[in-house]
Amino acid sequence: MTESRVERKERTRRAILDAALELCEAHTLAALSLRAVAKEVGIVPTAFYRHFESIDELGLDLVEESFGSLRELLRAARTFDTPPANDRALFLAVVDNSVNALVTHVPKADRHYRFIGRERMAGPAPVREAIRHQLELIERELATDIARVPGAGRWSADDLLILANLLVNAMLSHAEELALAGDRADVVRRIEATARRQLHMVLIGALQWDSER
Amino acid sequence: MTESRVERKERTRRAILDAALELCEAHTLAALSLRAVAKEVGIVPTAFYRHFESIDELGLDLVEESFGSLRELLRAARTFDTPPANDRALFLAVVDNSVNALVTHVPKADRHYRFIGRERMAGPAPVREAIRHQLELIERELATDIARVPGAGRWSADDLLILANLLVNAMLSHAEELALAGDRADVVRRIEATARRQLHMVLIGALQWDSER
DNA sequence: CTTGTCGGTGTACAGACGTACACCCAAACT
DNA sequence: AGTTTGGGTGTACGTCTGTACACCGACAAG
Missing domain, CATH: 1.10.357.10 (Tetracycline Repressor, domain 2)
Structure with a gap:
C-alpha cells in the first residue's frame, strides 16, 4: 500500500505521458495544452513542471x-x-x-x-x-x-x-x-x-x- | 485604380488563404488561430467570417x-x-x-x-x-x-x-x-x-x- | 437620387492559456 | 529526533482565444 517517493513520482510521470499521448490524438502535440494534460491526470497545472520542462x-x-x-x-x-x-x-x-x-x-x-x-x-x-x-x-x-x-x-x-x-x-x-x-x-x-x-x-x-x- | 466589390472581396480572400498557408507552417492548421490570420492579413478578427465559416x-x-x-x-x-x-x-x-x-x-x-x-x-x-x-x-x-x-x-x-x-x-x-x-x-x-x-x-x-x- | 447590400470596424466578454510565487506536508536523510 | 527534500496545492497575473453585437460607409441596384 505504502508507496516510495520515487515510485509515486514514476507513476504520475507515466500518467502524464499516457494522458498526453491520448489527448494529442485530437490534433497534434503542438496544439496540446499543458493545462489539459494536467486536468486529465488530476494534478494542478504547475505540478507538470515537476516532471517535464515543457511539452x-x-x-x-x-x-x-x-x-x-x-x-x-x-x-x-x-x-x-x-x-x-x-x-x-x-x-x-x-x-x-x-x-x-x-x-x-x-x-x-x-x-x-x-x-x-x-x-x-x-x-x-x-x-x-x-x-x-x-x-x-x-x-x-x-x-x-x-x-x-x-x-x-x-x-x-x-x-x-x-x-x-x-x-x-x-x-x-x-x-x-x-x-x-x-x-x-x-x-x-x-x-x-x-x-x-x-x-x-x-x-x-x-x-x-x-x-x- | 477603382476596384469592383467582387474584385476587392476576392483579393482579401486570397490574402487570407495565403496568410493561413504561411502561418500554419509553424505547427499545423489545427493549431492556427483565426486572430493570428486576421492580424497577418490586416483585418479585424470578426471580418474573417465574411469569407469563411471556420478555419x-x-x-x-x-x-x-x-x-x-x-x-x-x-x-x-x-x-x-x-x-x-x-x-x-x-x-x-x-x-x-x-x-x-x-x-x-x-x-x-x-x-x-x-x-x-x-x-x-x-x-x-x-x-x-x-x-x-x-x-x-x-x-x-x-x-x-x-x-x-x-x-x-x-x-x-x-x-x-x-x-x-x-x-x-x-x-x-x-x-x-x-x-x-x-x-x-x-x-x-x-x-x-x-x-x-x-x-x-x-x-x-x-x-x-x-x-x- | 434614394435605398439596400455587404466588407470591414470597434468594443466587449467569458474562458483558456503559460507561468510566477508562496505554501504544505509526508517521506527520506542525518 | 530534527532537518531537508520535493511532489503537489492554490492564488494570481497578463495574454490570447473565439465570437456576439452594434455600427460605418462605399459600391450597386431601383
Whole structure:
C-alpha cells in the first residue's frame, strides 16, 4: 500500500505521458495544452513542471517510447522460427515474417504509430527532428541487414540505402493505416494484403537489380 | 485604380488563404488561430467570417488548391515531348518524365506540398478526410494509366491499385522531402537520385510481375 | 437620387492559456 | 529526533482565444 517517493513520482510521470499521448490524438502535440494534460491526470497545472520542462520535452520522451514499439516490431520481423532452407524459402520467409510482425505488433501499440505519423510532419520542431533521426537510423540498420542476405553483392552501398528507404516508407505507411483501422477486420485484411504484395513486387525487382546497370 | 466589390472581396480572400498557408507552417492548421490570420492579413478578427465559416472550411479550400498543384505535376509527368519508340524507351521516358516533373514542379509550390504532408495526418478531421480522398483518386487514376501501357495485361485490377499505391506513397514522400529541402542543391540532387532509382527498382519489379503468380 | 447590400470596424466578454510565487506536508536523510 | 527534500496545492497575473453585437460607409441596384 505504502508507496516510495520515487515510485509515486514514476507513476504520475507515466500518467502524464499516457494522458498526453491520448489527448494529442485530437490534433497534434503542438496544439496540446499543458493545462489539459494536467486536468486529465488530476494534478494542478504547475505540478507538470515537476516532471517535464515543457511539452516539447515530453514529446521527445514519447518519441523514444514510440520507437521502442517500432524496434520491437522490427526485431520480430528479423527473427525466423525455422531457418529458411534455400533462397526461395528465404524470400518467402522474409515477406511472411515482416507482414506478420506488422499485423500483430501495430494493433498492440497503435497509439504509438499514430503518434509517429502525426508528429513526424506536424509536431514541434525538436520532435520532428528526433523522429526523422530515428527513421534514418532504422533505414541504415535495414540496409546493413539486406547487405547480409546471399546475392546482395551486386548492390552498391548507396542503392542499399535507397532500397531500405523505399521499404521503410512503404511499411511505415501501412503501419500508420493499420493503426487507424482499429478492429475493422476487412480493412486490416486489405492493408495486410497490400503490404504483402508490395513487398513481393519490390523484392522481385530487387532480385533483378544490378547496381552496375 | 477603382476596384469592383467582387474584385476587392476576392483579393482579401486570397490574402487570407495565403496568410493561413504561411502561418500554419509553424505547427499545423489545427493549431492556427483565426486572430493570428486576421492580424497577418490586416483585418479585424470578426471580418474573417465574411469569407469563411471556420478555419476548417478554409482548410478545405487549401486542400483543393494544393491538389491543384499536385495534379499539374502529374499532368507534366504524363506528357512526353517525344513519343517513345519502343518499350525500353518508354520505360526510360516514364522515369525521366516523372522525376523531372517532381524537381521542377515541387519547388514552385513547395508550401502546398508541405501543407499536404502536415495536414494529411495532423490537420482537422474534415481536412484529413479530404486529403485522403484526393490521394485515393490519384492512385486510381495512376492505376488506369498504368493499365494502358503495353504488357500490362498480366496485371489484375487489384495489383494495379497496389502498385499505384506504392508509387504514389514513394513519390509523395520525395515531394515532401523536396519541399523541405529549399534551395540546398546537394539535398535536392540526392532526393532526385533516390526518386529515380526507386522508380527504376519498382518498375523493373513490375516488368517481372505476373498476377497469376 | 434614394435605398439596400455587404466588407470591414470597434468594443466587449467569458474562458483558456503559460507561468510566477508562496505554501504544505509526508517521506527520506542525518 | 530534527532537518531537508520535493511532489503537489492554490492564488494570481497578463495574454490570447473565439465570437456576439452594434455600427460605418462605399459600391450597386431601383
